[in-house]
Amino acid sequence: MSTRIFNVLFLCTGNSARSVMAEAMLNVLGEGRFHAFSAGSFPSGTVQPIAAELARSIGYQEPLRSKSWDEFARPDSPPIDIVITVCDNAAGEVCPIWPGHPVTAHWGIPDPAAVQGSEQERRHAFQSAWMMLRRRIDLLLALPLDKLDRLATQRELRAIGETERAHEH
Template structure:
């Protein structure tokens, strides 16, 4: 019997940094059990180069990512989503499209590294911190016994993950 593959959509307003990093992290750590996508409510149209540098720092692929609208995932022929996770506070407060399949949703707010000011080194540190926070939260999600949790318990766990997983060390 083959194990279910869960589709996860990470949403952020611009889909240029946090959601892109989350997509890469989930696709890597999910080992085929999870297929991640990312999108934005108001996509910038480009991936932030520092987000790609953070992925390189984590030894993850950086090819093939693009900033895209969440409308791509609200179409009848879109992948059936199991989870929709917002990773920025702006996207969490927006009215989302109706997602096919009624996926489980939660907010995993992470400070916007693209808004950080300072030297190149200081700005890169903010991208590393955001990537590590997302990595930890994704690891926590992957550790959940999905097949054994009822919907209410799973929803609770996903929301709790969004309140934790903050780290400043590798």
């Protein structure tokens, strides 16, 4: 049994909802196997209250904060093994050079923070994004990462990002 802990960085533009929820979820569900972080290319500086509430609902205790991806591109940053973009904007942006040359994948998730409407409609959008992330993180947790080489890992992670697309429409 591998004792290696994989560092995963979830990225989106604002780092206020999807990437923050993914960070909390993977830290709780993958405890002991994964250490998750999140950041944004243009961080909003705030975490969406519903995202924070969902993170707390699964037992995530750490304070969530919106931060720049530059924090993870410094020489003294934790070495990142996997970078996953969760918004289409961030996937198209020119990323910093990450120390450690991580495997990258894109898991596009619709932005719940962009939904306008009643409190119930907004909550539904966050719940949908949460469930989509949960299914993808469950698939990530099922991967035998310590047995896969870099290319196989990247292929599997990218396939996870495609799984929902067929079911979304």
